[in-house]
Amino acid sequence: MYKLVASLSIIIRGTCLPNPFAQHPSGEAINWVVGVILGPVTFAIVGLFYRRGSMPALGSVWYLFFYFVHTVLIVLWGKLGFSVMGMVLVLVLYAVALVWLVGLVNKVHLDMYR
Secondary structure (H helix, E strand, O other): OHHHHHHHHHHHHHHOOOOOOOOOOOHHHHHHHHHHHHHHHHHHHHOOOOOOOOOHHHHHHHHHHHHHHHHHHHHHHHHOOOOHHHHHHHHHHHHHHHHHHHHHHHHHHHHHOO
């Protein structure tokens, strides 16, 4: 099951998600560089919600979800003109959302074992 989900995830990430830098003359190159950074960042965020090796297919779904979220955040930054203030605002709101989501997941997880 994991190989199927991981393969679908790769196809979706490569074909369905937009290149946030498409308008830039070097957009494809920038997208590759950002992709190198985005992968490990997404992996680290997934680690907040998923214990490695517990359910590999679920981990792959989490990875696709957060890769999509991160791509949307970069698109949003582009809509804001990649201004420092806009980027900081989006990052702060995202960090708050992550803290809230981690708390919610932990609460649900703890409630399941009571």
